[in-house]
Amino acid sequence: VWAKFISFKVVKDSLKRDSGSVTELESAPQLKAVVQYKGHFGEYACYVYKGKYTDETDTEQNYMPAGQLLIAPATSDGVRAYGAIEDAEANESGVFAAARYPSNFFTKNPSIEIIQTQSAPLMVPLDVNAFVSIIVM
Numbered sequence: 001v002w003a004k005f006i007s008f009k010v011v012k013d014s015l016k017r018d019s020g021s022v023t024e025l026e027s028a029p030q031l032k033a034v035v036q037y038k039g040h041f042g043e044y045a046c047y048v049y050k051g052k053y054t055d056e057t058d059t060e061q062n063y064m065p066a067g068q069l070l071i072a073p074a075t076s077d078g079v080r081a082y083g084a085i086e087d088a089e090a091n092e093s094g095v096f097a098a099a100r101y102p103s104n105f106f107t108k109n110p111s112i113e114i115i116q117t118q119s120a121p122l123m124v125p126l127d128v129n130a131f132v133s134i135i136v137m
Contacts, residue, residue, distance in 0.1 A: 001069045001136045002038065002048050015039045015046070043074050056092070071132040076125055083120040 005011055017039040038046040051063040064070065082097045090101050097120070104115045125131065 001067055002046075004136055005069075006038075011041060015089075043072065045074070059104050066137050069134040069136055071134065074129050076127070076130055078123050078125045081122045081124050083122050085118050085120055088120055 006015070031049055034049060034051040036048045036050075038048055042045065049064055052060050053062050053063060076096070082099055084096050085091070085098060085101050087095075087101065087103065089103065090096075090098075099119065099121075101118045102116070103118070105115055106113050
């Protein structure tokens with residue numbers, strides 16, 4: 001979709017590629033392999049997303065199919081919700097959803113203590129109807 005979008009002269013002439021960090025998404029280094037900032041087109045920040053997952057048949061799939069475009073308003077609001085923590089010990093003690101669940105455990109040979117914090121955040125848009133999904137042919 002990006003190649004098609006950028007092929008239009010009006011887009012090439014109007015796209016502002018100077019980054020000037022404006023969102024937390026741009027500054028998340030662990031996302032740089034799958035999320036790429038391309039510039040601003042008017043009030044819209046343009047990103048290319050290349051996230052993949054492995055399905056039940058062990059085949060790698062794109063989260064967003066090729067040819068799909070998602071447009072989000074610059075003023076979209078959301079909330080960070082927390083889902084179930086997949087930890088039997090936490091669940092047994094009555095903790096199912098929490099912002100953070102700290103725990104520690106020991107291993108043998110070599111003897112080591114592991115300290116970890118688990119979380120299952122889920123970003124939820126407050127108005128899903130403000131987003132538009134387009135299939136580009």
